Structures are given as structure tokens and as C-alpha cells.
Amino acid sequence: MENHLKETAEKTLKYLCVGAVIEGLNFYGLKLILSGAESNFKRIDGQIYINLESKFEIFKSFPLQIPLEHELPNLDWKESAKKVCELRLKKITDIRLTDTVPHLFITFETGEVLFISGHNDKYESWQVGVWGNSNKEEIWEVVCCPGDGIAIWAPDDIAG
Numbered sequence: 001m002e003n004h005l006k007e008t009a010e011k012t013l014k015y016l017c018v019g020a021v022i023e024g025l026n027f028y029g030l031k032l033i034l035s036g037a038e039s040n041f042k043r044i045d046g047q048i049y050i051n052l053e054s055k056f057e058i059f060k061s062f063p064l065q066i067p068l069e070h071e072l073p074n075l076d077w078k079e080s081a082k083k084v085c086e087l088r089l090k091k092i093t094d095i096r097l098t099d100t101v102p103h104l105f106i107t108f109e110t111g112e113v114l115f116i117s118g119h120n121d122k123y124e125s126w127q128v129g130v131w132g133n134s135n136k137e138e139i140w141e142v143v144c145c146p147g148d149g150i151a152i153w154a155p156d157d158i159a160g
Contacts, residue, residue, distance in 0.1 A: 005150050006097050009142050012154040013095045013128055015040055016048050016140060017106070022087045029053070030080050032087070044140065046133030050106075054117040054125035054144075058086060062105070062113050066098055069117060087114060102144045118144045129153075 019037030026033060026049070034048040055072035075083060087108065094107040102118035104126055116126045129141035139153040152159055 001097070001100060001102055001148060001150055003099075005152065006099065006102075008154075008159050009102070009150050009152050010095070010097055011160075012140070012142050012152055012158055013097075013104075015154075015158055016044075016128060016130065016142075017050075017092045017095045019092065020048060021089055021091050022084075023089070025081060025084060027081070030077065030084065032084060034092070043135075043138075044130055044133055045135075046130040046140075048130050048140075049128070050116075051127040051129075052080070052084070052116055053123060053127075054120055056080075056084075056114060056116045058083065059113045059115060061111050062107065063115065066103060067115055067117075069119065072115075072117060084114075087112070097150075101148045102150045104144070116144075119148055120146055122146050 017034065019039055020034040022032055023035045024033035030052045032050040036044060057067060057072050090108040090110055092106055093109050096105050104116040104118060106114040118125045123146055125144040127143045138155045141153040143151045145151050
């Protein structure tokens with residue numbers, strides 16, 4: 001992942017997610033539903049979401065090392081849904097990517113950290129975006145692409 005893409009992705013992710021609260025879960029795929037945050041509620045009136053398509057883990061605090069794929073639990077859909085329910089109504093305080101592979105770390109005010117693996121050779125591992133925004137001119141989406149890539153759609157004042 002190129003450094004300028006990582007920086008743009010993190011800037012977009014922070015704008016969308018920091019200050020937001022996990023408000024729900026969508027059962028079509030495993031999708032976390034977020035509230036708006038003070039920093040973005042005047043601009044975004046659509047639904048902010050985090051779509052989980054790969055292995056993940058919730059840590060009590062920030063891990064000392066990036067978890068390896070074989071260290072992450074192999075959960076079925078029902079187990080995954082139950083696990084992310086532990087995050088209900090928790091506020092996001094930080095979100096960041098690792099340097100070379102777009103693994104996603106989401107930190108909550110409790111100190112807990114949701115780690116979402118960003119490596120897959122064939123499929124998108126996760127997506128963060130907005131659907132149903134009334135301003136159709138603005139597209140908000142960060143996608144972890146197959147092969148450790150990242151794609152970003154955001155307004156120029158955010159994405160630069």
C-alpha cells in the first residue's frame with residue numbers, strides 16, 4: 001500500500017468514524033451501523049457503516065504485534081454477529097491502518113480494539129462508507145481491495 005493512499009484513507013476513515021458510536025448491526029453480511037459524529041453530522045445525513053468480510057478479533061487493549069491470520073478466530077456468521085454485539089453503543093476514539101497491508105484497527109473509548117484483517121488475495125476484506133446521503137455529489141467509501149490494496153472515494157477537501 002502506497003503511503004499517500006494510506007494517509008488519504010486514514011484521513012477519510014477518521015472523518016467518518018472518530019466520535020461515532022456503534023448503534024447496530026445489519027444482517028445482510030456483517031455490517032456495523034454507526035451514528036454520526038459531531039465532526040461530520042452537518043455534512044453527512046446518510047448511514048455510516050463498517051462492512052466486515054474477513055477475520056477479526058476484539059482485544060481488551062491495543063495489541064503489541066499485528067495479529068497473524070492463523071491467530072484470529074475462525075468464526076461462522078452467527079458467532080461473528082454475537083462477537084461484534086460486544087461493541088454495541090461503544091464510541092470510536094481512533095481508527096488506523098497498518099503500513100503495508102490495510103489491516104484496520106478501531107479503538108474505542110473503553111480501550112478495546114477491533115482488529116479487522118486486511119489481507120485477502122481474492123476478495124475485499126472490509127469497507128467503510130456512507131449510504132443514503134442526501135448530497136449525491138459526495139461519495140464516501142474506503143475499500144480494502146484484494147491483494148493488499150486500498151481504494152478511496154471522498155470529497156476533495158478530505159481526500160485532497
